[in-house]
Amino acid sequence: MELDLRGGVRAAPVAGDTPGERQALRFAPDPPERDADPAYVARSARENEEDGLDSALVVQSSSWPDPWLVGAWALAATSRLRIAVAHRTGVTAPTAAARSLATLDRLSGGRASAHVIVGSSDTDVARDGDLLPKADRYRRAGEYLELFRRGLTERQGFDHRGEFYQVRDARTGVWPRPRGELISFGGSSPEGVRLAARYAEVYAVAPGPLPTTRRRIAEARAAAAEHGRTLRIWRHVTLVLARTDDAAADRARLIGRDAVRLSTAPGAARRADAVQLDRDRERGLTGAEPDHERITAAVRRSLAGAFVGSPETVAERIGRLRTAGVDIVQLDVAVETDEDRELRRALVARLRSGFVPSPARGSSHPRRGW
Template sequence: MTVEFVGMIGTRDVSETRGPTGPPIDPGYVRRFSRVHEDGGFDRVLIGYGSSTPDGTQVAAYAAAHTERLGLLIAHRPGFVAPTTAARTFATLDQLSGGRVAVHTVTGGSDAEQRRDGDYLGKDDRYARTEEYLRILRRAWSSPEPFTHEGRFYRFEDFSLLAQPAHRIPLYFGGSSPAAYRTGGAVADVFALWGEPLKETAEQIAAVRASAAAAGRGLLGISVSFRLILAATDELARERAERILATITESKGGKGSFTGTRPACWAGRTPRTPARNACTRRPPRATGTTGHCGWPRPGPAAPGAIRPSWSARPRPWPGSCWTTSTSASPRS
C-alpha cells in the first residue's frame, strides 16, 4: 500500500491561526514554500481556489519552475471556463512540468461564493455539471481523434488536443454530501475527506465505495486532510493546541471546539517514527488551506488498520501533532 503526503502552498504568509503578512502575491514566498515541501519529501502540494484568490494554475506553473519533482495538485472549480479550455490548460502545464499535474475538483458548497464568480446554479445542478465536465476532461486527455459532445451543460464539435498530457492526470474530488459521494464515485480517481473521527471517516469511505460500485468502478484512492500542530512531546503539542484554540475562539467571538482521537493516517506508523497523537475535529472550510495525507487504496478506517509503507526520505512532520477546529461551515 502506497501513502502520499500532500501539503499546500499559498502566495503569502497566512494561516487559520494568524493574519496575512506581505503582498497578496509574494514570488519569493512561493519559491521558498515550494522548495521546503520538495526538500521535506512531500509528494504533492495543493494550490487552493477562491473567487478572490490568485489564479491557482499560474501559481502552480511558477512553483513548477522552481522545483524539480514536486507534484502540483491544482484546485479547480468547474463552471467558469469551458472544459475544453481547462483540458488544454492542464495538458500544457503537465507537459511543461514533466508530468506533475493533478486536479482537485471543488464543485462548490456555498451559493454566495459561487455567485461571486457569476454562477447561479443550485447545488444539485452544480454536481451534475461537474460530472459532465470531468467526463469531458478525461476524454479530451485520452482521445486520439477529434470528438463531438452534446450534453446538458456543454456542447461542442470536433474538439481535439494537439498536445496530450505527459501522464494520466489524476482527478481528485472533494465534498461530503450524498451528491458529492455520487459524483466523485462516478468520475474521480481520489476522493478527499476532511479529518473526522474514525467512525465518521469509515462511514464516508463506505459511501464513496458504494457510489463507485454503483457506477461499475473499483476502489478509489482516499485522501484525508488534517491541520497539524507540531511539538516535541504530546503534552507540549496539546498545550500549544489549546493556546491556538483560545486565540481563535477569542477572534470568533467565543465559538470554538476541540476534541481528540488518533487519525487513521498515523495508525500504521512504523517503530522508527516517533509516537504521535492528534485531534481530528472537522477543520474550518477555508478553500486551499488544507494538507492531505492519503493512500491510493483505502483500507478499513479503524485503529491500526492502515499499514503504510514509509520511505527512507526525511519525515515531513517530526514529533507530535494536534489539529483543531473552530467552527463548521456548511458541508459541500
C-alpha cells in the same frame, strides 16, 4: 503502497507580524484578499519537497490568485513535488481547463493534477457569475467532468450537446503524461460520491470520526466498483505539533486564544467576509450573531478537529487512518520557524518508518479553556 504525504502551497504568507501570529491566524477565517508572492510560493514549494512530502495542494477561492498560475510557479521551483490544483467547475469551459491541466502536466514532467470542486459557498461562486444552487452545480459537474476527462484522453475531435455545455469538433493537441491519477474529487453528499466514483482517481473524504471515515471510504469504493474502477482515498488533517503532547496541548490553547484575539481586533473586520463564514451561514451553523461571535465559533471548529501532539502521537493517529483505508494524508501544519520544519520532518520520518499504530494509545485533543 506507501502512504502518500501531501502538503500545501499558498500564494502568499498568512497575515501576521510574527511567526506566532501567523501560526495562530492559520486557524482563523481567511480574508478575501490574498497577495501573489513569487518568492514565497517557490520557497514553500521547495520546503515541501525537501521535507519529504510527495505532493502539495493549491487552494482556490473567487478572490484569490489564480491556482493554475500559482501551481505552475510551484512546479517550476521544484523537481519532484507533485501539485494538485483546486479547480472549480463552472468558471471556465471544461475543454479549456483540460488543456490547462495537460499543458501544466507536460511542462512539469508529469507532476500536475486537478482537484475538482463545485464550490462550498453559494456566495463565493456567485462572485464569479455562477448563480446555480448547489444541487444544480452538482448536476452540471457531472457533465463538466465528462467533457473534462474526454479533453484529457481523446485523440479525435468530438461533439457534445448537453444541458449545460455544447461543443463541436472539440480537440486538443496536448495530452498529460500517461499515469494513474489526474483528477480528484470530494464531497460527502451522495452526489459527490457518485461523481468521484465515475470520473476521479482520488476521493477526498471529509474529516470526521474514524468510524465515519471508514463508512464513507467503503461507500466510495463500492460506488467506484460499480463502474469497474478503483479509488484512492485522500484525507486532510490539520495539525498542532510540539515536542511533547503536553506542550502541543498548551500550544493549541495559545493558538486558539491568539487566533480569536487577532481576528476580532479593530481593523480585522475584513475577516467577516471570509468564505468559511459564508459557508457556515449557508449550512445553518451560524445565524445573525455579531461578527466576533461567528469568527470565534469558526476558530473553535477549526481547532476542535486538529490532531494535537508530538510527532509520535500524531503519527499514531494518522496510522489509524491508514489502517482505515486512507492512501493520501494532507499534513496541514503551520511552518513558520526552523523548529516547525524540524517537527514536520520528524512526523514525516515517523510515517515513513513503517510503524504499526498501537490501538492502546488514546487520541490527543486541544485542552479547553482558551
